[in-house]
Amino acid sequence: MVTIDTIRKIKENLGQFDKTVFFNGVHCENKFLDDKEKQSLHDAFNKFIDSNIYGLYNSEVEYILNKSYEDNETPFNYDDVQNQTIINEENLINDIMQEFKELDKKDKREVLELINEENKTNMRESLEGYDADEFESFLYDVDCYINIELYDYEETQEVYQWFSVSSWLNDKLEEHQEVIIDGFNYWGRTSGGQSITLDTVFHNIYLNLLFGRLE
Numbered sequence: 001m002v003t004i005d006t007i008r009k010i011k012e013n014l015g016q017f018d019k020t021v022f023f024n025g026v027h028c029e030n031k032f033l034d035d036k037e038k039q040s041l042h043d044a045f046n047k048f049i050d051s052n053i054y055g056l057y058n059s060e061v062e063y064i065l066n067k068s069y070e071d072n073e074t075p076f077n078y079d080d081v082q083n084q085t086i087i088n089e090e091n092l093i094n095d096i097m098q099e100f101k102e103l104d105k106k107d108k109r110e111v112l113e114l115i116n117e118e119n120k121t122n123m124r125e126s127l128e129g130y131d132a133d134e135f136e137s138f139l140y141d142v143d144c145y146i147n148i149e150l151y152d153y154e155e156t157q158e159v160y161q162w163f164s165v166s167s168w169l170n171d172k173l174e175e176h177q178e179v180i181i182d183g184f185n186y187w188g189r190t191s192g193g194q195s196i197t198l199d200t201v202f203h204n205i206y207l208n209l210l211f212g213r214l215e
Contacts, residue, residue: 017030022045064076081182082182093128099146101120111123157179161189169205
């Protein structure tokens with residue numbers, strides 16, 4: 001059991017928190033935690049993973065998805081796969097800022113007025129916090145000045161593994177823009193070569209779960 005005191009220490013030292021504690025236990029670099037606290041974090045996190053990830057279902061999911069091309073009666077199909085397409089935000093923002101840079105002063109001022117920003121620095125900072133819908137709305141508003149199409153920056157993530165997960169975790173993974181199959185509690189892992197306990201998304205979900213105990 002992770003104590004409230006341990007959770008407070010983590011939150012107060014979040015900038016220095018070494019998330020490898022979830023995998024390495026006492027062998028991590030969190031000097032503000034003692035070995036007992038590190039071990040309890042490690043054990044509780046692994047229990048959280050075991051309780052919410054039920055197993056690997058690559059063959060079953062891939063069979064159903066491939067079968068859906070020829071059979072309309074399959075339980076789900078590729079249309080049910082959510083968040084597999086992502087936006088290359090870094091390239092998109094760089095290109096937006098480059099086109100903005102090439103505008104004359106009048107057009108720059110009008111773009112900033114349209115998005116309620118005072119200067120270019122504020123504009124970049126705002127863009128860095130946008131999701132796909134906000135980018136789409138922004139590009140629609142400034143299309144007279146910045147000629148960029150959002151679909152040019154869409155990338156399809158390759159799923160390497162499909163896991164069956166709890167409905168609670170499925171919802172949290174969707175909130176974190178992870179690939180899921182809508183309504184069927186399957187999570188598509190887009191990385192590989194390491195233990196699931198090293199996946200950042202689970203560290204973040206678990207930390208939010210812990211921090212919720214402080215409220």
